[in-house]
Amino acid sequence: MKFEFYNNLAYITGASRGIGRTMAINFARAGARVVINGRNPDSLLHIKNEIESFGGQAIIQTFDVSSTSEFEKSIRCVENEYGTPDILVNNAGITMDNLILRMKESEWDRVLDINLKGVFNGIKAVTKSMMKARKGRIINITSVVGLIGNSGQSNYAASKSGILGLTKAVAKELGSRNITVNAVAPGYILTDMTEGLTESIKSELLNQIPLRKLGTTDDVANLVMFLASDEAEYITGQVFNVDGGMVM
Numbered sequence: 001m002k003f004e005f006y007n008n009l010a011y012i013t014g015a016s017r018g019i020g021r022t023m024a025i026n027f028a029r030a031g032a033r034v035v036i037n038g039r040n041p042d043s044l045l046h047i048k049n050e051i052e053s054f055g056g057q058a059i060i061q062t063f064d065v066s067s068t069s070e071f072e073k074s075i076r077c078v079e080n081e082y083g084t085p086d087i088l089v090n091n092a093g094i095t096m097d098n099l100i101l102r103m104k105e106s107e108w109d110r111v112l113d114i115n116l117k118g119v120f121n122g123i124k125a126v127t128k129s130m131m132k133a134r135k136g137r138i139i140n141i142t143s144v145v146g147l148i149g150n151s152g153q154s155n156y157a158a159s160k161s162g163i164l165g166l167t168k169a170v171a172k173e174l175g176s177r178n179i180t181v182n183a184v185a186p187g188y189i190l191t192d193m194t195e196g197l198t199e200s201i202k203s204e205l206l207n208q209i210p211l212r213k214l215g216t217t218d219d220v221a222n223l224v225m226f227l228a229s230d231e232a233e234y235i236t237g238q239v240f241n242v243d244g245g246m247v248m
Contacts, residue, residue: 003225005032010228011078011085012036013065013122014092016043018191019141022217023089023224028056030225035059035078035085037092065092065118075125084129084136087228090119091141093159097152108155115159116166123170123181136179137228140167141220142239144187144247160185164239171237180236182227187243189215210245 010027014020016038024034028051038044041062048058059078063070078085093115096107119140130136145153146160163183171181188194188205194214197205206212220242226232227240241247 003030003229005030005087005225005228008032008086008228009078009082009084010034010087010089011075011122011126012089012091013118014038014141015047016040019186019189019217019220020089020091021047023091023221024058025051025056026218026221026225027087027228028058029054032087033057033059033082035061035082037061037063037065037074039064064114065090065121066113068117068121068124071118071121071125075129079129084133085126086135087137087139088122088126089139089141089224089228090122090163092118093141093143095153095156097156099152100154103155111155112159112162115156116162119163119166123166127174127179130179131174131177134178136174136177137232138170138174138179138181139224139227140181140183141224142167142183142185144185144241144243147185147239147241147247167239168237175236180227180232182232182236183239184220184223184227185239185241185243185247186220187215187241187246189217189220189242191217208246209243213244215242215244 010032012024015024015036024036028034044060051058061074096111140163142163143160145157149157167183
């Protein structure tokens with residue numbers, strides 16, 4: 001299915017690399033104007049240049065999604081210049097892994113602030129305008145770790161599990177205004193985060209995946225684009241795994 005998002009404005013957090021980068025480029029290729037958020041201005045500029053090289057339009061917003069005021073300021077700035085975002089993809093996330101006995105309070109707080117509070121901040125910032133427009137698509141990127149947990153990632157698992165409850169609660173609040181809210185839970189995807197895994201660890205992971213391969217960033221982006229499209233207008237409050245069958 002070929003998606004078209006002409007006259008749509010897509011706001012994507014954590015767009016400087018990996019899944020976020022692929023989503024930004026794919027939405028732009030499908031005709032959307034894209035707002036790309038991240039904390040690395042050089043990476044964002046590189047992506048902006050790539051998008052503009054094929055005739056797309058990208059707007060850079062450099063700030064930390066854990067800041068409620070900065071997220072609100074960014075959305076208002078975008079709205080004043082380009083209009084209300086039609087699509088919000090809350091993708092920004094970090095890991096600071098440690099066993100629970102060794103985990104520092106700062107490691108817990110930072111991961112929850114970025115991964116969970118950042119999603120809250122994004123939703124809160126766009127809700128009023130989307131409700132006024134009586135339309136909108138919000139897609140939150142969680143993880144299969146939020147469904148099954150993972151040793152050494154209690155902070156990450158908690159943050160990603162929290163996104164599931166947040167997604168369902170907000171879907172119930174906003175459904176009457178024609179705003180859908182869904183979550184996508186990637187499994188092990190080929191990104192710079194997984195490139196550092198040893199061959200033995202990769203082999204162990206593949207044994208847990210029925211399709212016997214790691215996913216690609218396009219696998220995730222394709223589902224996000226479907227959920228953002230008109231074809232998904234009757235889908236809300238759902239969680240979709242992109243994991244090769246790892247979690248059933």
